Amino acid sequence: MLKQSGSVGLMSGRPMAHESVLPRYSLHMETYETTTTWPDLAERVRNAGSLLVVTHRKPDGDAMGSCLALARALPQDVGIHLVGPISSTLRMLAGDTPFTDSETEPTGEPDLIILVDTGAWVQVGPLSDWLKARRDRIIGMDHHPVGNDIAPDRIIDTSCASATMMVLRLLDELGINIDEEGVGEALFTGLATDTGWFRHSNADSAAFEMASRLIKSGVDRDRMYRLLEEEGSPGKLGILARALGSMEFVFDGTCVIMQLTGDDFAETGATRVEVEGLVNQPLSISSVRASFLLYAEEDGATKISLRSKPPTGEYEPIDVSELAVKLGGGGHVRASGARLAQDLPTAHAKLMEALSAAAGP
Numbered sequence: 001m002l003k004q005s006g007s008v009g010l011m012s013g014r015p016m017a018h019e020s021v022l023p024r025y026s027l028h029m030e031t032y033e034t035t036t037t038w039p040d041l042a043e044r045v046r047n048a049g050s051l052l053v054v055t056h057r058k059p060d061g062d063a064m065g066s067c068l069a070l071a072r073a074l075p076q077d078v079g080i081h082l083v084g085p086i087s088s089t090l091r092m093l094a095g096d097t098p099f100t101d102s103e104t105e106p107t108g109e110p111d112l113i114i115l116v117d118t119g120a121w122v123q124v125g126p127l128s129d130w131l132k133a134r135r136d137r138i139i140g141m142d143h144h145p146v147g148n149d150i151a152p153d154r155i156i157d158t159s160c161a162s163a164t165m166m167v168l169r170l171l172d173e174l175g176i177n178i179d180e181e182g183v184g185e186a187l188f189t190g191l192a193t194d195t196g197w198f199r200h201s202n203a204d205s206a207a208f209e210m211a212s213r214l215i216k217s218g219v220d221r222d223r224m225y226r227l228l229e230e231e232g233s234p235g236k237l238g239i240l241a242r243a244l245g246s247m248e249f250v251f252d253g254t255c256v257i258m259q260l261t262g263d264d265f266a267e268t269g270a271t272r273v274e275v276e277g278l279v280n281q282p283l284s285i286s287s288v289r290a291s292f293l294l295y296a297e298e299d300g301a302t303k304i305s306l307r308s309k310p311p312t313g314e315y316e317p318i319d320v321s322e323l324a325v326k327l328g329g330g331g332h333v334r335a336s337g338a339r340l341a342q343d344l345p346t347a348h349a350k351l352m353e354a355l356s357a358a359a360g361p
Contacts, residue, residue: 119147
């Protein structure tokens with residue numbers, strides 16, 4: 001195990017010292033793979049009279065975009081049931097498209113339930129029992145490598161940069177025109193936000209081809225950027241300042257941990273949804289290979305966001321999805337998350353334990 005030395009704050013200019021940097025490591029994961037085909041999945045959607053779309057709690061741009069695209073494009077009665085909080089920008093994106101934001105169970109009995117952008121029981125939270133009772137009616141589309149057997153019929157495609165790429169594949173299979181009002185914008189939202197506006201390593205040629213197709217269909221990328229990235233409150237900058245001020249460098253400065261307390265949110269006026277993207281900020285430092293943001297939720301639990309850079313010739317990659325799994329969460333190799341039912345100090349200790357275990361003796 002690594003020996004821990006005293007840490008110092010960002011303003012000192014010195015990182016917290018450790019004896020080694022993190023190598024790549026492996027962790028056994030539950031088998032999570034495709035169980036059906038696109039034509040068969042499309043046939044189930046086509047034959048359903050009513051549908052309900054659900055996703056992970058605290059939906060991001062990809063989750064919301066996937067739900068909105070399905071609701072706007074499919075000809076049936078399509079409901080959306082979300083478990084918040086939901087940012088004001090995503091509410092503006094929804095516009096007149098109705099959705100339910102509640103931790104209570106959905107009402108009614110849809111013929112088919114479409115689960116998008118997740119396949120993990122822990123991420124659907126309070127909807128778990130309701131979904132378990134209707135498991136035979138669930139189909140899934142997910143681009144994350146880790147999940148559970150929630151949807152018996154599912155397609156898992158980790159090559160997709162966003163879940164909206166998979167939604168577009170389904171709509172194409174159904175022969176549905178995506179030029180309908182609002183469909184392209186919803187699809188673009190997921191693609192743009194999950195690729196960091198095409199800056200992340202998952203922005204491959206397929207992602208750019210989809211973006212080109214959507215722009216040709218009429219999506220105004222400048223308007224979308226203003227809506228999604230330039231409609232924040234003053235509190236968002238305030239909470240960014242608090243996060244950066246809490247920076248703790250670990251493992252020879254190759255990793256950064258930031259923490260936000262309940263007081264930080266109360267004093268800046270920021271909401272929890274406004275931390276979206278803050279974890280990426282330390283990655284602009286040349287020596288930093290991974291960044292972690294821990295913040296206190298209203299119920300006393302701690303949310304952890306994990307990000308890492310692509311590998312270089314000098315360093316092995318850090319797979320933050322495997323770290324997230326060890327903490328009870330999941331996600332992608334470069335972007336993952338976890339939620340711990342403990343306070344910040346306990347969550348910080350567990351993160352350091354996972355990082356130290358990854359580094360080895």
